Every structure is written in C-alpha cells, then in structure tokens.
Amino acid sequence: MDPPEPLTTLRPPAPPPAPPPASAPLDPAIPLCRLHPLTPVIEIPRRIGSFLIPLVILLVAKGDDPTALFWWGGVAAVLSVLAPTHRWLSLRYGLGDDQFIIRRGLLSRHVRSIPLEHVQNVDLERSLLHRLLGVAELRLETAGGAGAEASLAVVSMREAERLRAEVMALKHDRARDPERDGDLSLAHEPVVETPVHTASTADLLLAGATENRIGLIIGGLFGLLEFFDVDEDRAQEAVEEFVDQHASGIGESEALVVGLGVVALVLVGWVVSIVLTAVTYHGFALRRAGEDLRRRHGLLTRFEGVVPRKRVQVMHLEANPLRRWLGRVTIGAETAGSGQDRKSRGKAVLAPLLRVEAVGGLCSAVFGTLELDTVALSPVHRLALRRGFLRFALLGGLALSALALAVDERFWWGLPAWIPLAAILAHYRYKALGWVLHDGFLVSRAGLWTRRTWIVPVARVQTVALRQSPFQRRLGLATLTVDTAGSHAWSRARVIDLAEAEARGLLETLAWNSHVTGPVLGGV
Amino acid sequence: MNDGPPDDTPEFRRVDPRMRRLWFSEELFGTVLLGGGALALDRFVLSTQIDGWPIPRWWTGAAVVVGLLLWACVSPGLRYRNWRYAMRQHDVLLMYGIVWKVRRSIPRLRIQHVDVRAGPLSRMVGLVHLTLFTAGTGDADAVIPGLLPEQAEGMRDALLAANARDADERRGGTPTVGGQGAPADEHASASDPPTGARAAHDAFDDDHGPA
Structure with a gap:
C-alpha cells in the first residue's frame, strides 16, 4: 500500500503537550490533602446498610441463638467502622497545574493521575445528609473506560467549589495557551453566568405527568408486592371488602374490582412519577458560564454538574405523542464521560421539559454557531413509505393471524381493517423521518411514537456505518448510523431509509470530514 | 474551503x-x-x-x-x-454481512488503538484478526478477520504511523518516520503511542465554531 499523502489540516496547531505517563513519579510540588474528617461518619450508615441483608438472613436462620447473632453483628459493626476509616486515612488527593492526583492505599500505594485536559465534566452531588453536614461529593469524569474517573466522597462544600472552579479554569487555560505554565491558580477573573434555561415547578409537574415511566412504576409496584410477599388473595379480599363497604352500589363483579385495582395502581404510579420528577429536578437551572454549561437541580439530593460545551458529543430532543401535543420536548446531551454509574454515564439532561419555541435558543447556547430554527430537514426517500407499510402490514398481520389461530377466529376480520391502518401508520412514520447536513452538524429525526431528533457535530463523529436489511436492499434504501464517543447504543444517531446512493455519499462526507476535523461542509 | x-x-x-x-x-x-x-x-x-x-x-x-x-x-x-475491506487515505472501509449488509467507515484519525489477535483456532490456520478501536461506545471496535500476521502488523504500523505523522503535523514539528516501533509479537496489542492517542483525542474537544 502506498503511504498516505500528508494531510492538510484546517485546525490551528494547538494541541497541548502529551499527558505525563501514569507511572511518572509524584510531583512533590503538588500538595496532597485528605477528605473531609466527616467522611467515615457518612460512610458508616451505608456500610451498615450493605450488611443488613446478611444479618436478616442470619436472624431468620439462627434467630434462636443470640450469641451467634451478637458475634456476627459485632463483626459487621467493626467492619462498617474500620473500612471507611481506613479509606479516609489512606486516600489523599491533590491538584497540580496539569493533573489531578489521587493516592490510595497504606501499604501498597496506588496513584492515579488524571490529566486535566481529559476531564470531561465535573459533577457535585449532595444528598440530604451531605447538605446537613455542609459537605459534598465531587466527581471528575474522563473519557474512556470505566475506572478512569475520580470520586471524592466527601469534601467540604468550600473545598468542592474551589476544586471545581480550579479544575475547570486550569483546563480551559491549558486548552487556550499550552505554553503558559505555573502560577495559574490565582489569575482567574470570575466567570459571568448567563441563565439558559430554568424549569418552573409547573414544567416539572407536567414533565412527571407526561412521562413514559408510568409503565415501569406499575411494574415496580407489582414487584414490590411480590417482594414483600403480600398474599394476593388476601389483598384481593381486602380490596373487595373495601369496595363492598364504600361502594356497595357499584356491583360485586370481580372484573370491576380488578379494574378498579388497576386504575388505582396506575394513579398511584402516576403520582409517584410526578413526585419523583418534581423532586429530582426541583429548581432545575441550566446556565452558561464562558465555555461551560452548568446545571443544577434536586430538592433532597442536590446535583451540580459542569459540562464543557465542547465536550458535548450529541444533543438529542425527545418527545412522546402527549408531549408533542403539548408542544414540549426533553433535551439531553451525551458527554463522553465515564461515570461509575452506568445508567447516568456521560448523560446530561439539559432540559427536563422545554417549550418547542425555546429549543433553538438552548441549541445555540450549546452549539454556538448552530441556529436550529433556520434548519429545514429534507425528507428521506419516498420508498420509505413502502417499507413502512410492508413492515406494519406484516407485523400486524402476523399478530392478528396468531390471535385468530390461538384465541378466536373472529380476529381474521381484523386483517382487512388493518391494511388501511398500516398505510396510515406508514405515512406518519415517513413524515417523522428527516435529515440534513447543515453547517457542520448532522441533524436527523425519526420516530412514529416517541420522536427523536439528534444533533451531531460532524467533528464528533467517530465511525459511520450503513446497514441494509433484505427489504431495504430490494427497495434500494439504507440506514446510516453515526457512532460518537459516549453514545449509548439505543440513543445513537440514525438516518433511516435514505436512498442508497445518497447514504453512501453521506457516509463518505462524514468519514472525510471527521478526518479533517472541522466544519467544512458549507451547506447541504 | x-x-x-x-x-x-x-x-x-x-x-x-x-x-x-x-x-x-x-x-x-x-x-x-x-x-x-x-x-x-x-x-x-x-x-x-x-x-x-x-x-x-x-x-x-x-x-x-x-x-x-x-x-x-x-x-x-x-x-x-461478502467480506471486503479497503485502506483508504482517510479511513478504513469495511463491507460485510449476509442478510443485513453493513458498510462501515472508520476514519483513521479516530482510531485510538489497534489490536492484533489470534485465537487458538485461527493460530492453527496461521491467521490473525486486526481490531480497530475508536472512542465511540456504540460499536467501538471494528474487526478485520483473516489476515496474515505480517500483513496485519504492516496495516497496524501504517495506521498508527499515519496518526502520529498527522499529529506531528498539527503540532508543526517534524513528522515521525516509520512505525511507532510496535513489538513484533503477534499477540501483543499495539499500545497507543501518545501522539496517536492525542490526535484521536483532539476530536473530543475541538471547537464547534468554524476553524
């Protein structure tokens, strides 16, 4: 193979020097500090919690033998006290000019140094207990596999704020001027915060009320019943008794009782969902501070996160039919962070529920140059209609046939009624699809039920793939998938049912541009 | 432009x-x-x-x-x-699939590190697989199966050298000539040289505005 030609770059040559190797000896100039002295005190209840289940099992198995119980309880208690104390004694951290250092272990030392340029976002979380004691948990997320992050649980609130401010400031300084060295920590002018979005309580209540989580919560409640081993017959009896007493006029048919029970469960789930959302996102505020986005929310556990704007890999809007009808969307971003919590890793909610009119403003706050309101999506290939129709007709037909064979022959009559319905669904599926390559951003939309719009800066594209099912091959269609750092499989940006040639062209353009690393597309 | x-x-x-x-x-x-x-x-x-x-x-x-x-x-x-692959100037292109056909492009500058692997079966036939890792999490690794060991090592060195050269150019320094001195052991994975990793890493924090 010929060696590739030297490549022209469009970016200014400004990468900072390579990060120091992990095995580098500790810079003695970096002062190391301990966590807050209250750390063990806060850890202990959690440790005891983790011993609870074994203790309960022990109690059930050896309830008649108090000595064993006493001994094992004692061991658990000692461990619960020793482990957090040991952690507190052995963990030190320090912030240098270009790296964050965590040292662990009393006998065998483990030193992790995190180059500040690699820090993706800085989060601050305070549970109710933390807030009472004036402390906080600080987390630095970096790109890369699990375990690349640092978690300081817990430091004093002042220390947390100082660390966060300095990490972000040093990080930006280095990005701006790699030659500058030392004496950075003092020379920061305070950053002005401009509010981007604040969610009112009404917004949050609405968000909770229109959430898809209802189904999950119902499942959870059933699971809870199962867990507490509630005797279902007795529960049913109780419900019946209740119904008899309070609404004896309605009738005693069992179906009604079951129906009422389901309605009650749904209502409870709904209320729980509303309350959960309102509590989690209470006082949600997204602010822009220079190159960072700061978001904070939470009534009991307060969360404060900093997302550097340029670390945003994908932004996505999401709305179920109810929210579309109300003209609201949820906005999230993927930040390539590697938190310990798989669920929330690299995900940042930018707006729990936002009016459609305000989306453009938020989008420009995140991606400076992009003005979403001026972006017009172009439709995908017309044959997507036929693919959608075939898919809905086939799936529905199969389901109806199965029902007809297994349950009742009358389901056969559903087939002729299903065909026009499939056509209508296909129409709406087609209408939902759209994409455009606009000024260095790929914008794509899809979803008949829950509608999603992905906004991907072309410079963030990692790999591009074109997939074709046998149906798509016959129709000459293809689906393009864009992989970015930190994107979850289910939230990966897709452009569905493009014409094959067009899709191939888009793949080439994206591959080429991600190589050049710069928005050089200049329109569609 | x-x-x-x-x-x-x-x-x-x-x-x-x-x-x-x-x-x-x-x-x-x-x-x-x-x-x-x-x-x-x-x-x-x-x-x-x-x-x-x-x-x-x-x-x-x-x-x-x-x-x-x-x-x-x-x-x-x-x-x-159905399996085809091509090393192009700016990316590695893969085409595969029997029922679902896939065409994937892995831009060279997005490659974080490269593995050369061989399982016991493929060792028996004397073949190795080349795995390309990017920072993407969806399908972060792309595998090119069925390569001769020399061939795979050559490809790996070429990919990493291109990355390093490009990173040097961006820095305005002298280009690194030749491979990154990866070990010749066919099971060793090419550890990411700092320069290559840097180039790929830059992709994370580039400004959104026009360059």
Whole structure:
C-alpha cells in the first residue's frame, strides 16, 4: 500500500503537550490533602446498610441463638467502622497545574493521575445528609473506560467549589495557551453566568405527568408486592371488602374490582412519577458560564454538574405523542464521560421539559454557531413509505393471524381493517423521518411514537456505518448510523431509509470530514 | 474551503480464503451447542410435558439441527464472498454481512488503538484478526478477520504511523518516520503511542465554531 499523502489540516496547531505517563513519579510540588474528617461518619450508615441483608438472613436462620447473632453483628459493626476509616486515612488527593492526583492505599500505594485536559465534566452531588453536614461529593469524569474517573466522597462544600472552579479554569487555560505554565491558580477573573434555561415547578409537574415511566412504576409496584410477599388473595379480599363497604352500589363483579385495582395502581404510579420528577429536578437551572454549561437541580439530593460545551458529543430532543401535543420536548446531551454509574454515564439532561419555541435558543447556547430554527430537514426517500407499510402490514398481520389461530377466529376480520391502518401508520412514520447536513452538524429525526431528533457535530463523529436489511436492499434504501464517543447504543444517531446512493455519499462526507476535523461542509 | 471527499474508487481486498474453514468450525461449534439444546428441549419439554404437541418426538429437535447444519455449511462461503475491506487515505472501509449488509467507515484519525489477535483456532490456520478501536461506545471496535500476521502488523504500523505523522503535523514539528516501533509479537496489542492517542483525542474537544 502506498503511504498516505500528508494531510492538510484546517485546525490551528494547538494541541497541548502529551499527558505525563501514569507511572511518572509524584510531583512533590503538588500538595496532597485528605477528605473531609466527616467522611467515615457518612460512610458508616451505608456500610451498615450493605450488611443488613446478611444479618436478616442470619436472624431468620439462627434467630434462636443470640450469641451467634451478637458475634456476627459485632463483626459487621467493626467492619462498617474500620473500612471507611481506613479509606479516609489512606486516600489523599491533590491538584497540580496539569493533573489531578489521587493516592490510595497504606501499604501498597496506588496513584492515579488524571490529566486535566481529559476531564470531561465535573459533577457535585449532595444528598440530604451531605447538605446537613455542609459537605459534598465531587466527581471528575474522563473519557474512556470505566475506572478512569475520580470520586471524592466527601469534601467540604468550600473545598468542592474551589476544586471545581480550579479544575475547570486550569483546563480551559491549558486548552487556550499550552505554553503558559505555573502560577495559574490565582489569575482567574470570575466567570459571568448567563441563565439558559430554568424549569418552573409547573414544567416539572407536567414533565412527571407526561412521562413514559408510568409503565415501569406499575411494574415496580407489582414487584414490590411480590417482594414483600403480600398474599394476593388476601389483598384481593381486602380490596373487595373495601369496595363492598364504600361502594356497595357499584356491583360485586370481580372484573370491576380488578379494574378498579388497576386504575388505582396506575394513579398511584402516576403520582409517584410526578413526585419523583418534581423532586429530582426541583429548581432545575441550566446556565452558561464562558465555555461551560452548568446545571443544577434536586430538592433532597442536590446535583451540580459542569459540562464543557465542547465536550458535548450529541444533543438529542425527545418527545412522546402527549408531549408533542403539548408542544414540549426533553433535551439531553451525551458527554463522553465515564461515570461509575452506568445508567447516568456521560448523560446530561439539559432540559427536563422545554417549550418547542425555546429549543433553538438552548441549541445555540450549546452549539454556538448552530441556529436550529433556520434548519429545514429534507425528507428521506419516498420508498420509505413502502417499507413502512410492508413492515406494519406484516407485523400486524402476523399478530392478528396468531390471535385468530390461538384465541378466536373472529380476529381474521381484523386483517382487512388493518391494511388501511398500516398505510396510515406508514405515512406518519415517513413524515417523522428527516435529515440534513447543515453547517457542520448532522441533524436527523425519526420516530412514529416517541420522536427523536439528534444533533451531531460532524467533528464528533467517530465511525459511520450503513446497514441494509433484505427489504431495504430490494427497495434500494439504507440506514446510516453515526457512532460518537459516549453514545449509548439505543440513543445513537440514525438516518433511516435514505436512498442508497445518497447514504453512501453521506457516509463518505462524514468519514472525510471527521478526518479533517472541522466544519467544512458549507451547506447541504 | 475544502473540496469534499476524494472521489477514489477504493481498492477492496478480500479476507483470506482460509477464513471459510475457521468460520465453518465456529458455526459447527455453535451447531453442537444450540442443536444439543434443541434436542434436549424437544426430548424433555415439548414432546413430554406439553399435551397434544403435534410433532412426533425428536423431529422438532432434528429439524433445528438440520437447519443449523445447513447454515453452517452455507454461511462461511457467503460470508467470505461478502467480506471486503479497503485502506483508504482517510479511513478504513469495511463491507460485510449476509442478510443485513453493513458498510462501515472508520476514519483513521479516530482510531485510538489497534489490536492484533489470534485465537487458538485461527493460530492453527496461521491467521490473525486486526481490531480497530475508536472512542465511540456504540460499536467501538471494528474487526478485520483473516489476515496474515505480517500483513496485519504492516496495516497496524501504517495506521498508527499515519496518526502520529498527522499529529506531528498539527503540532508543526517534524513528522515521525516509520512505525511507532510496535513489538513484533503477534499477540501483543499495539499500545497507543501518545501522539496517536492525542490526535484521536483532539476530536473530543475541538471547537464547534468554524476553524
């Protein structure tokens, strides 16, 4: 193979020097500090919690033998006290000019140094207990596999704020001027915060009320019943008794009782969902501070996160039919962070529920140059209609046939009624699809039920793939998938049912541009 | 203003024909496992536990086994026929798939590190697989199967050298000539040289505004 030609770059040559190797000896100039002295005190209840289940099992198995119980309880208690104390004694951290250092272990030392340029976002979380004691948990997320992050649980609130401010400031300084060295920590002018979005309580209540989580919560409640081993017959009896007493006029048919029970469960789930959302996102505020986005929310556990704007890999809007009808969307971003919590890793909610009119403003706050309101999506290939129709007709037909064979022959009559319905669904599926390559951003939309719009800066594209099912091959269609750092499989940006040639062209353009690393597309 | 992607027709290469044997043995292994499971299911559940199961004993399981065997015989050839890869100036292009066809592009500058791997079976036929890792989490790794060890090492060195050269250029320094001195051990993974990792890492924090 010929060696590739030297490549022209469009970016200014400004990468900072390579990060120091992990095995580098500790810079003695970096002062190391301990966590807050209250750390063990806060850890202990959690440790005891983790011993609870074994203790309960022990109690059930050896309830008649108090000595064993006493001994094992004692061991658990000692461990619960020793482990957090040991952690507190052995963990030190320090912030240098270009790296964050965590040292662990009393006998065998483990030193992790995190180059500040690699820090993706800085989060601050305070549970109710933390807030009472004036402390906080600080987390630095970096790109890369699990375990690349640092978690300081817990430091004093002042220390947390100082660390966060300095990490972000040093990080930006280095990005701006790699030659500058030392004496950075003092020379920061305070950053002005401009509010981007604040969610009112009404917004949050609405968000909770229109959430898809209802189904999950119902499942959870059933699971809870199962867990507490509630005797279902007795529960049913109780419900019946209740119904008899309070609404004896309605009738005693069992179906009604079951129906009422389901309605009650749904209502409870709904209320729980509303309350959960309102509590989690209470006082949600997204602010822009220079190159960072700061978001904070939470009534009991307060969360404060900093997302550097340029670390945003994908932004996505999401709305179920109810929210579309109300003209609201949820906005999230993927930040390539590697938190310990798989669920929330690299995900940042930018707006729990936002009016459609305000989306453009938020989008420009995140991606400076992009003005979403001026972006017009172009439709995908017309044959997507036929693919959608075939898919809905086939799936529905199969389901109806199965029902007809297994349950009742009358389901056969559903087939002729299903065909026009499939056509209508296909129409709406087609209408939902759209994409455009606009000024260095790929914008794509899809979803008949829950509608999603992905906004991907072309410079963030990692790999591009074109997939074709046998149906798509016959129709000459293809689906393009864009992989970015930190994107979850289910939230990966897709452009569905493009014409094959067009899709191939888009793949080439994206591959080429991600190589050049710069928005050089200049329109569609 | 940059002129879009180069309009070159990539020079596609096939994987080694011996991959068919390898894929066949893998499919055969799967057939033994799945077919055994199907037969057991037939014997112990379907034919015995379910009243009025319409198919005589062993037939369901046997049908599954025959189907799997057919697939094991046919699929390696089809897979081989459909596998293509090309090393282009700016990316690595892969095409594969029997039922669902896939065309993937892995831009060279997004490659974080490269592995050369060989399992016991592929070692027996003397082939290795090249795995390209990017920072993407969706499908972060792309595998090019069925390469000769020299070939795979050459590709790896070329990919990493291109990355390093590009990073040097961005920095305005002198380009690094030759490979990154990766070990010649075919099982060793090429540890990411700092320069290559840097180039790929830059992709994270580039400004959104026009350059």
